[in-house]
Amino acid sequence: MKSLWSKTAQLPEREQLDADLRVQNVVIGAGMAGVLIGYLLQEKGQEVIILEAKEIASGQTKNTTAKITSQHGLIYNDLIKNVGLERAKGYAQANEAAIQLYKEIITKEGIACHFEELPSFLYSQKEEGMQKLKKEAIAAKALGIDAEYMRGDKIKDLPYGVMGAVKFGGQAQFHPLEFIQALASKLTIYEHSNVLEVDEHFVITDQHVVVADNIIFATHYPFPIVPGYYFLRQHQSRSYAVAIEGAGVPEKLDGMYYGIDRGALSFRHAMGKLIVGGGSHRTGKKDKMGGYCYLREQVKRYYPEAEENACWAAQDCMPHDGIPFIGRFSIQHDNWYVSTGFQKWGMTTAMVSAMIISDMIVGKENPYAHTFSPQRLLIRAGYQNFFVDVWESIVNLGKGIFVKKNQKCTHMGCALHWNEEEQSWDCPCHGSRFTKEGESIDNPAQTMLK
Ligand SMILES: Cc1cc2nc3c(=O)[nH]c(=O)nc-3n(C[C@H](O)[C@H](O)[C@H](O)COP(=O)(O)OP(=O)(O)OC[C@H]3O[C@@H](n4cnc5c(N)ncnc54)[C@H](O)[C@@H]3O)c2cc1C
Structure with missing residues (x-):
């Protein structure tokens, strides 16, 4: 099933990573977040490469509805109550600034993208x-x-x-693939270069190693289980x-x-x-x-x-608390960055990620970094969601003990549910998905079904 965007835009293919490299910055994932982070880093004079497991925008980005808006459902009244006026303002202003930056980039680069x-x-x-x-x-x-x-x-x-x-x-709307294609043409992106492991400064694909000063996880769902513990947070x-x-x-x-x-x-x-x-x-x-x-x-x-x-x-x-995680991946790694938790509003929050992470890397203070910091504590209103998720995981991990190996998620072992409409095996714990034949379609799972 192809989205309207995929039917009307064809992105040129890119080569696979074919050598070991040493770079300043490596971004993992070439969705809207990865491409925008790469672009803004490059604009700030940084050397960047992007490693993409499949093709550019082949994750969630090709299937968005591509509204560029700070109107993210019914959120602002709750945000003020839950996190206070200052952080709620940070959320609103960051997303409004993201809309402006889209306009500026589209004008500056002369991008025809039905904006x-x-x-x-x-x-x-x-x-x-x-x-x-x-x-x-x-x-x-x-x-x-x-x-x-x-x-x-x-x-x-x-x-x-x-x-x-x-x-x-x-507010605004656009064709996301026409936009991403124009920015991607300015960047070094390797397709079919799946990152299997990250260790300090080493980014390891199945064939090569990239050594980088900074590593940015723009993989939609970060795949390391520890550190970061993102599986407990969304x-x-x-x-x-x-x-x-x-x-x-x-x-x-x-x-x-x-x-x-x-x-x-x-x-x-x-x-x-x-x-x-x-x-x-x-x-x-x-x-x-x-x-x-x-x-x-x-x-x-x-x-x-x-x-x-x-x-x-x-x-x-x-x-759980209604705010994406953008910034330092964990306190254990000064040089790892993350952007995730976009709650179906990743056009603007991908841009917010690019603004915050590129500023952090070049050592510039960013007014919104505090609001989105992954190191924030869970607010009271987030606990209910946290307990629902923990319960879901306990139940499905338990069921996972009794199901066949090929019906068990390769992320953490939860029992998968068969999705008849889309003919896929879907994980109710963290959302990994697999084809009928066991190929991984959606992360955080990294490997196919056994
Ligand atoms: C139905 C729907 C409608 C939406 N509509 C809107 C909207 O109108 N407006 C809006 O603002 N947002 C919308 N969103 C949200 C938005 O589409 C997403 O938040 C955004 O596309 C996510 O971009 P991303 O770059 O984080 O993720 P992705 O596009 O999924 O990109 C991540 C990339 O990382 C790659 N990757 C993963 N693991 C690895 C690895 N180990 N090694 C290398 N590469 C890897 C993947 O292959 C993928 O290409 C919508 C979401 C949904 C579900």
């Missing part, structure tokens, strides 16, 4: 949603975002009525998208839309098509409101004559 500035809307169809949206608008405004609450009757783009919405001005959630066209389907919208109610849909337009997203669920634990089946039911209900042009799915890491 469009548009407002972004959070909406609710429920009475109780209105209060939440009103609070969110006040919170976002207090953090410096151009936010306003709107009555539902002002929203005309959606196929159903809504009770209310929060509009963020100055789980993965999967979401689905379809691109539709035809009778009754708008070719262009006045904004990008994201619903806050359970089972709600998201919308944006792209190249004359409408992208509808939804069906989210914890990876490895699909319920009746998760997956393609649910999403297609909704599409059929609201656009009965639509034709499906493309469908795709992706997953992202969901940190």
Whole structure:
């Protein structure tokens, strides 16, 4: 199943790493985060190479919906309550700065990537949603975002009525692969160069060793279990998208839309098509409101004559406290950096990662580093998610003892669940996925099923 982006952009192939190297910086992973980190490091005068296990953008990035926004669901009112005004402001301002930097890079490099500035809307169809949206608008405004609450009757783009919405001005959308292709053309990237191990300054692939001053893990989910302990700090959630066209389907919208109610849909337009997203669920634990089946039911209900042009799915890491991990990988390694936990908003947070990590490496103070520091303590509100994840891991590790070897995740040994719709084995603990034949599709697992 190919996303609309993969169907409309072909990235040139790159060579495999074919020698041992000594470099200043090695980035592991050539998704949006790895490429942006590589680009900003190079812009700051650093020598960089990127090692990619498969192909450029072949991870989650090729299957995003590519809204560039600081509107990450209903978050700001909660963030102020949970982490205080200063850190909530850090989160908001960093993501707003990321949008500006996209604009600057696209202009400076002259990148044709269907970039469009548009407002972004959070909406609710429920009475109780209105209060939440009103609070969110006040919170976002207090953090410096151009936010306003709107009555539902002002929203005309959606196929159903809504009770209310929060509009963020100055947001954007683009074609992620056209963008990444332009930046990648300026960088040294080795494809099919899977990193198996990292030890101090050594980055080891199956055939070669790269010695680097700094090592940046931009692998979506960091693969080392220890140090960092990221497997205890986040789980993965999967979401689905379809691109539709035809009778009754708008070719262009006045904004990008994201619903806050359970089972709600998201919308944006792209190249004359409408992208509808939804069906989210914890990876490895699909319920009746998760997956393609649910999403297609909704599409059929609201656009009965639509034709499906493309469908795709992706997953992202969901940190317990709602803030990505960007910065030093662990206190044990001064020269290791990480960017993960993008909670389905990795277009802006990949840019935030690039801003923070490149500044840290060149020794420049970054105003947002503190907010996203992986060394922060877990806040009280994050404990509930932590216990849910620990329980899920205990249950599935236990089940893992009794299942066949080829149904046991190669990351930590949890029992895998069969995903009938996508014909894959999915891990409910940390989100690794495997094909029917046992090939690894999504990390953190590094190796195929036995
Ligand atoms: C359905 C869906 C819709 C989304 N829509 C939006 C949106 O509208 N706006 C938004 O901001 N965000 C969105 N996101 C989130 C966004 O797509 C992701 O956060 C982002 O693409 C992650 O980029 P990444 O570079 O961290 O990861 P990836 O793109 O997965 O890149 C990681 C790369 O590392 C490589 N790698 C892994 N392990 C190794 C190894 N050992 N050696 C070498 N290479 C390795 C992988 O092959 C991969 O290419 C969405 C997410 C989902 C699930």
